[in-house]
Amino acid sequence: MYQFVDSYDRAYEQAAxxxxxxxxxxxxxxxxxxxxxxxxxxxxxxxxxxNITQIVNRLEARGLVxxxxxxxxxxxxxxxLTDQGRQAVAEFERAFTxxxxxRSRLTADDLRTLTRLxxxxxGGGS
Amino acid sequence: MYQFVDSYDRAYEQAAxxxxxxxxxxxxxxxxxxxxxxxxxxxxxxxxxxNITQIVNRLEARGLVxxxxxxxxxxxxxxxLTDQGRQAVAEFERAFTxxxxxRSRLTADDLRTLTRLxxxxxGGGS
DNA sequence: TATTGTTATACTCTATAACTATA
DNA sequence: TATAGTTATAGAGTATAACAATA
Numbered sequence: 001m002y003q004f005v006d007s008y009d010r011a012y013e014q015a016a017x018x019x020x021x022x023x024x025x026x027x028x029x030x031x032x033x034x035x036x037x038x039x040x041x042x043x044x045x046x047x048x049x050x051n052i053t054q055i056v057n058r059l060e061a062r063g064l065v066x067x068x069x070x071x072x073x074x075x076x077x078x079x080x081l082t083d084q085g086r087q088a089v090a091e092f093e094r095a096f097t098x099x100x101x102x103r104s105r106l107t108a109d110d111l112r113t114l115t116r117l118x119x120x121x122x123g124g125g126s
Numbered sequence: 127m128y129q130f131v132d133s134y135d136r137a138y139e140q141a142a143x144x145x146x147x148x149x150x151x152x153x154x155x156x157x158x159x160x161x162x163x164x165x166x167x168x169x170x171x172x173x174x175x176x177n178i179t180q181i182v183n184r185l186e187a188r189g190l191v192x193x194x195x196x197x198x199x200x201x202x203x204x205x206x207l208t209d210q211g212r213q214a215v216a217e218f219e220r221a222f223t224x225x226x227x228x229r230s231r232l233t234a235d236d237l238r239t240l241t242r243l244x245x246x247x248x249g250g251g252s
Numbered sequence: 253t254a255t256t257g258t259t260a261t262a263c264t265c266t267a268t269a270a271c272t273a274t275a
Numbered sequence: 276t277a278t279a280g281t282t283a284t285a286g287a288g289t290a291t292a293a294c295a296a297t298a
Contacts, residue, residue: 165278165279175280175281176280176281176282179280179281179282199279200279201278201279202278202279202280203280
């Protein structure tokens with residue numbers, strides 16, 4: 001179990017760094033396929049809002065993201081992907097081969113079983 | 127698959143921080159149940175040696191680790207756990223309930239199947 | 253008054269480069 | 276000359292506290 005998680009994490013890190021990005025930056029980037037507020041990113045990634053501010057600053061400095069404004073709430077910012085950002089997301093998904101590779105090593109039946117057992121191990125619906 | 131890895135990682139992080147330690151510090155600590163060189167830690171954790179130097183510095187400052195010397199090689203250091211360090215490892219293992227909890231939710235048969243499928247998904251013997 | 257986000261600050265993780273001591 | 280480890284330094288992730296702007 002540890003070995004599997006470790007392999008997954010390392011593959012994720014390597015795919016990110018092959019694009020010159022950190023894991024944290026990719027985590028934000030892939031959640032911006034639809035624009036959303038800084039706060040919703042912070043709560044989904046379970047970190048402080050000031051953290052998101054800094055990560056988005058760096059992504060914006062690289063031209064992967066732009067901060068838009070919300071028409072409904074003058075306080076909120078709505079970061080969204082630029083074309084270059086969308087391209088980076090696509091490249092990451094191409095580089096992060098671990099899940100597809102893992103799936104390709106199992107039969108369709110075994111994959112269904114694995115999914116069921118992982119869900120059961122996590123406690124069903126949590 | 128992502129959900130399972132994410133749950134595992136979050137549980138690990140929370141167990142570490144419940145002891146006031148970072149994930150990186152715990153990773154070093156739990157590998158010191160037998161003394162070993164700085165270099166072997168760096169290669170197992172796949173990071174630079176200077177990184178290990180700093181983490182061991184912080185663990186030493188907290189009294190969890192002491193740097194010993196090797197009788198065979200005057201250059202090498204052999205960090206090892208103090209009593210307080212051993213206690214911290216035990217506390218971490220008590221706090222990191224995720225794996226035991228996951229196992230307890232499966233029958234013995236399902237657990238064997240899960241292990242087999244995870245190994246197969248990683249590519250057998252890698 | 254409460255909420256969204258930013259700024260300032262501090263600590264940790266991480267790598268690179270230059271260094272010391274030993275082999 | 277090569278290896279084990281450290282030091283100095285710099286960039287990034289993270290949180291806390293104080294703050295501005297808006298609701």
